[in-house]
Amino acid sequence: MTAGTRGQSSNIGLVLLLALTIVGAGVVVAVGSSALADVQNEASLDRTANAMTLLDARTAIVGLGEGSVQTVRLGRTDGGRYVADAERGWIRVTHTNYTASETETIYNASLGTVAYEDGETTIAYQGGGVWRARDGGTSMVSPPEFHYRGTTLTLPVIRIRSNDAAGGTTTATIRRTHETVRVFPNETDATGDGVGAPYDVDDPDGSTRQYVNPVRNGTVSVTVHSQFYEGWADYFRTRTSGNVSVDDDARTATVVLETTRGVGTFDFPQKEDSIAVRGIAAGHAVTDFQVSVRKDDGTFNNLYVSFYIEEGSKAWETRVGVPNGIGNSYCPGQTSTESVPMDVYYHDAATPEGVHLWSNDSIPSDSGPVQLACDGDDMIIQVDFTSPDQPLTYTDGDFDGDDGDETALDWADRNDSSAQAPSPTTFAHPGDDGENTTYSFGDRQNLRILTRHYFATFDSDFKLAVSHGPGDRGTSQIDVSGSGGTLRYNTTGEGSYITYLHVTENNVSVALN
Known part of the structure; x- marks a missing residue:
């Protein structure tokens, strides 16, 4: 290569280097300017957001x-x-x-x-x-x-x-x-x-x-x-x-x-209808559960009234009966030595246990938390399910369906013949009712603890249904408009209820x- 050629190559390289430098500087300036503009815009928007937050506070004051x-x-x-x-x-x-x-x-x-x-x-x-x-x-x-x-x-x-x-x-x-x-x-x-x-x-x-x-x-x-x-x-x-x-x-x-729904009084539902229980807290949450069932112009002979819950594998029912012979003439001013029968049933199909049965067939009809009361000529079944003064006995029940008892749910079908109602059984819910307690057949417990315990086995939402019978008379034996109750319970603190x-x-x- 001659000296002239080498000189030309050096000049071309210098020109290319200057061109690249100029282009690179332009790119840096352009990119830098864009980035700076973005930063300034974000800073401006942040200032605006802060100003709007101050507007929020001042508007709340006004x-x-x-x-x-x-x-x-x-x-x-x-x-x-x-x-x-x-x-x-x-x-x-x-x-x-x-x-x-x-x-x-x-x-x-x-x-x-x-x-x-x-x-x-x-x-x-x-x-x-x-x-x-x-x-x-x-x-x-x-x-x-x-x-x-x-x-x-x-x-x-x-x-x-x-x-x-x-x-x-x-x-x-x-x-x-x-x-x-x-x-x-x-x-x-x-x-x-x-x-x-x-x-x-x-x-x-x-x-x-x-x-x-x-x-x-x-x-x-x-x-x-x-x-x-x-x-x-x-x-x-x-x-x-x-x-x-x-x-x-x-x-x-x-x-x-x-x-x-359950905080306060409720109208008595039609037969097989229910009361919506929502947001009940865990544990022994029920504080007050009472019902008053008024007779209509018909008869209360052989009547039973029950409340029941069915939820998943679990079921509960409580029933009160009116003995034959006093359903027509108990009021006014009737004094009777008749007894009122009451039963409480519970079953969880997810456990190997059979049906729990608590019974009392000798409740005096004229006094106490479970009684037949009078309002003028009208006969009323009154039950306080949260009374500590009504005892029931844990019983080895007969669930073959031939014992004459009538219930809303089929407990014979629920009871596994290979698994009798458990004896002993343990109540182990946290609460203020003195549990942990184990019961054997023949042991007694009051209605308040039984109600609070069995309600605690269900989730926070369920339906408390009502039934009565016997026969096909439907609601004609009960004055639904004149009947009702009270259900109060502690509510859950979870955020889906109002x-x-x-x-x-x-x-x-x-x-x-």
Whole structure:
């Protein structure tokens, strides 16, 4: 190679090196500028999220009545804008099957939002919380005003009642527009305007059911329609173990909480119907279980009344009978030496044990926790299943079906002929009834401990069914409308049940300047 050729090669290499350096520097500058812009944008969005969280806190002060006016410096917008929209999003509270198949919409209103919008990113205050929507997803910045603890739901609905918009450096001024409206409970407002209105029920006396606690029967659901519905659904899941669902087409999130029905009095069910027991706590949770069964114009001769539970492999039944001969003439003022028979049955097919049977065939009919009482000319069967004063005996029972006893469940079929009712058997549930205790045939125990023990063998939700007989007369022997009872129990602390509901409406306006 000549010297001239080598000189030309050196010049070309230098030119290429300079070109690569220039191109590389341009790439670095371009990438660096883009990365810097991304960092600055994220920092700006983080500042906005913090400002919206402060707006959340100040709005709560105004909306919940601790102040009348608050201001918040939201800062400067970098290409986006702040928007207040009174109609964006809504919330609905519904009580389904509160009686029979009736449903009541307790509350249904718009939520409104104050939002910062910048391209594909939205950071918004709604429902007492702050939400961030980006790239098709939603995250929660701060939680909404939805407070669930034990079986109590407190829902102060904070509504934005103004429309406004601003860009650049923005300040929000928050004012309360109305006094707090008490929605639930509300025993006084019967206007039917949807806020504190009574439930519409056709009671025989023409009365209406008010919005009162505790909430019984059916389910209570909270539904939110929102751009941020996925974030609402995630929050419902973290705060409760209720049934949470989303409807992507409708952009709604719903949480359903079941009522703990058994707290309080109940109407006597029709034959083979039941009382829904929901949310009963583990262990010896039953505190009060009493029934009063009134005779109709027919006869109580040879009548039996029973309550029973069937759940999976387990079954329980308790029955009280009326002796033949006194069912027609016991009242008024009847004194009788007749005895009332009572039996308690239990079986778990998942164990090798047979049927447990506790009996007492000599209960005095005219006094005590299990008795035949009189109300004028009407005969009444009264039973206190949680009385410690009624003894029964653990019995080697005859379950062949020929002993004349009548029950709702077929205990002969349940009893394995190769496994007699266990003797001994052990009650070992935790509680305040003096267990761990082992029983042999002939041992006695009171009705309170038996009721509490056997109820504790079932799960937190079951149906307590009623039956009576004999014959095909159905309910004609019992005045169902004049009969009823009381069932109270401790409820579970798990988050899928509701006993107490508190809903208020709190209206604010937000001016953006």
